[in-house]
Amino acid sequence: MSQSYNRGLIEDFGRWKEFSAGMWAWIFHKFTGWVLIGYLFTHIAVLSSALAGPEAYTDTLQGLEALFVVRVLEVGLLAVAVFHMMNGIRLLMVDLGIGLDAQDKTFYLSLIVTGAIAVASVPTFMTDVGF
Amino acid sequence: MSTQEQQPEPETEPETEPETQESPADPEMSGLASPQQRRLQRKAANLAERERQAAEDESNLEEDTVHLKVFRFDPEVEDKQEPRFDDFHVPFERGMTVLDALIYARDEYDSSLTFRHSCRQAICGSDAFFVNGSQHLGCKTQISELEQPVRVEPLPHQEVVKDLVVDMEHFYEQMHAVEPYMQQEDLPEGELEEMRQSRENREKIKMSTRCIWCAACMSSCNIAAGDNQYLGPAAINKAYRFAMDEREDEEIKEHRLRIIEQEHGVWRCQTQFSCTEVCPKDIPLTEHIQELKREAVKKNLKFW
Amino acid sequence: MAERYSSFTPGGTAWLLQRVTAVFLIFALAFHFFLLHFVEHAWEIDFAGTQARMQDVGYFITMILFLITATFHGVNGVYNALLNQGLSGTPRKVVLALLVLASLALIGQGIWVAIEMRGGLIL
């Protein structure tokens, strides 16, 4: 009807507090997926320094690794990857129709595992980094 | 039963930004298994709450009124063309539902308050509203379970015709699109012979047949909001109801799978579970959609 | 109504491939991260080490497969996400073409780099 009123998407993100587990899982999965594919492109770009010769490659990589931000970003990347993987497994289970009733619990579990692995990896990732 | 003076008269207030509104308790976050279980638990909590409240303050008038904030819009009436929220203060009665409160507000304060409703018992599916930020049937939602003020809005993602009334045409079209009728031509001989169906098979389709076409699921689904052509959980569930019914032959089932595996069909579903959460009939919608995805894949694999 | 939806589109294939690649990626990604961040350490990586690993045929093939599946999985995921937001018509064809081109470029570049790391196409 022409004279009806379309409220657009006002209820979408303005309502984030009311989102349920499944919805959050979807948003996070999307976000992490995009980060990962973005990273894949970057990653190949960085590795392409190998085309300019072994030294260029080693220098680029080690130069980047010397940067504190890069280390922090790496922890972030790990978290993103782990979450995407854990939730991906959850989604695969959902696809197989396993444990649908516990879908919210498994989402929280993915979050916890992600957090735990990210925290546990900090010492390893932060070794030998200059400030 | 309270008989005290009410403070009537809707006050008008400009539409507030959704961001600034108070968030009600989120029952979905409680992490219990099924909606059924969750309801039972909520029920226990509410009973305790009611008792506590009753004991605490019997005479407090404030406690005994319900504060409703209702979305208003009318394309024809000048001061309603710009959507707004009206406040109503309705005397509370034990057992009062959101629908009861709306009816009271309409009959006592403002006859132009418009919403669909009929059966008052969760079977006609006309009164799905957006209450405190999620989809509920008005007649099935106890006021005592909600945080105040109770915000009542029309279903999101559907055009608003007036006040709480949304345009359901698109929803009906999607329901019709899955050919929602038995197509078995080959009936048993004999005038009074029924088709046979095993108890297990009836059990399998039972939940899916409970749908009351309230559109709460469709309105909650983010994908349906983005892709208008997406069949949506209710229509897919309707397709499931027939695809899984053993009374229809295998070819008909294949035909049904072809309908739901088209581009705007099951593959669109991102398993957000919002539909399952809000369905007032506790239909495991996501589960049904997922099962159809697997059936469709199986069928396609057969051709390879 | 019904006829609007009757054209057969095997949307299921992409969906299934997304799942299949996901299963492969679980292992590939875990292996990749584990090897390059925990066994080896990222800050110690140099060309020699990379080359040594790449000399191993199994590793080389795994990485190529990893690249291809991840690209398909990621790009298909992005494409799907856009479709879900209602992308259709000509823009949709354009986006699909761009994504395919980008993927091919990425895979091509990746394979080239890998071969280079390996030190040429000697098997």
Add this chain to the structure above:
Amino acid sequence: MYEHDVIVVGAGGAGLRAAIAAHEAGADVAMVTKLHPVRSHTGAAEGGINAALREGDDWELHAYDTMKGSDYLGDAPAIETLAKDAPEDTITLEHWGMPFSREDDGTVSQRPFGGLSFPRTTYAGAETGHHLLHVLYEQVVKRGIQVYDEWFVMNLAVSDEPDPNDRTCHGVVAYDVQSGKIDGFKARNGVIIATGGPGQAFDHTTNAVSCTGDGQAIAYRAGVPLEDMEFVQFHPTTLPSTGVLISEGVRGEGGILYNEKGERFMFEHGYANNDGELASRDVVSRAELTEVNEGRGVEDEYVHLDMRHLGAERILDRLENILHLAEDFEGVDGLVEPMPVKPGQHYEMGGIETDENGKTCIDGLYAAGECACVSVHGANRLGGNALPELVVFGKRAGYHAAGKDLGEAEIETGYTSDVEEETDVDLPVTPGEAGLDPNPEAVATDGSGQALDAEDALERAVETERARTERLIEKDDGVKHADIRAKLQEAMTQNVNVFREEQGLKKALKAIRECRELYQDVYVQDPSRTFNTDLQMTYETRNLIDVAETITLGALVRNEFRGAHWRLENQERDDENWLKHTLISWNAGKPSIWYRPVILEGEDKTYEPKVRSY
């Protein structure tokens, strides 16, 4: 203006079935309904649909049970038609995919029900009506039958001959709720009214808010008599705040009724020393109200239905649905507290007078379903007999309207001079008059007393409704329909309830008259044309007034106790004087009451009135 062969008004079980039948018979059918079909109140039916399907049962037993249940006020040809057609029509539903509950061998299940000599109530869980409604709607979708949903039918377009038996119905006038447009629907062959019951005449009812007796009122005002309206069934266990039905199953499983003092009153106060809580619906309803009236009700309003002693496991297993209902609609947890219940209006046995083919005395006008009275239910409807009525008589009406030959009807309709006429009861006020508006009749007239042709009749009816609507919306001040409705409902619930006595009924008539007077000053507050439910409900309230009046009039004249109709003054069934139907004709606003004998001669036997005891 729209034009079709057959126009079906109402899309509940009866309307949908009629539309399908008319379509099958080759007619171009359209349905006009104020609710989308799946919103109709047929969806609320729980128990089941009676049909003699199995070995050991046959239609004659079903007919016998129904006749006995009706307290010998049903017409044999109608009852036998119902019993004979129900099996086939039920199986048809199965073939259309209805998910009936099943036996181990895959055949449909049947269960015992009150008043039945054989377990013949075919059911689909505790939601038979829901499935029936949806299956029928699916068939309508399949056949591509045109549905005008959310179109409120305001009136019929009927020609203006002085004798209603000579009139013809040409179509209906309806109001598109979404847009506010008022338009005519011309019916080349016939109009079928299937608008359901008038439960909203009472404030405590299991019926939906949409059950406002519209069809009965418009047919009545067009000259069709309303039959046996005094017979209203009250269900003993409904939730006090909403009227939601708590199924008989709770008592069947062993639920107990207690009064405020905690007494098991069905036994302790001697209402039913043998059957206790399981006595028939009217007995239990009366017992509950007696308790409340004598001051032993909880909060002076209701009694308690307790099932806690059954144990959580058994309750969850068999009565889970009841837990949800009590919780969702009353906020009571049936596992930890007793449920409040009281009697509530449930079903209107009477209605638009029709024959077995659904035809009324007006040419081209049909009725089927709860709004009609063929009569199969007589003075009391058996549980599970309404749904078969919908499909059996819905189908017949559809066929007949589409021109299919169903044979000559045995039941007569319309007022003829040889029937008994009598109104020696003195009425406190003159019913009918105090016109609700200047043009009280549904018949279209140009004042010449000449029959109008179809187009003109329709045109005129549309104009009348447009003018009336205009007046209602333009009026700035007055009485709100909600206040009138509340007054009406209160009067009906107080006085025309389970217990009826002369004084109370007269009080009700006076109150109805006051409602009529108030209605002359009614106005619609909402000025909008878009989805104006205020306007729609104002129209409905007017229909309720007319229908409520017929219920009360019938109850006042029938001075006997039969079926659901209890009278203080005469607590015996009086077969000598009252084996006859009450009929009320509108007569241009001057209602008259007359009677027609009950037909007890069946196809090959005559039913002898016996004492109704179970």
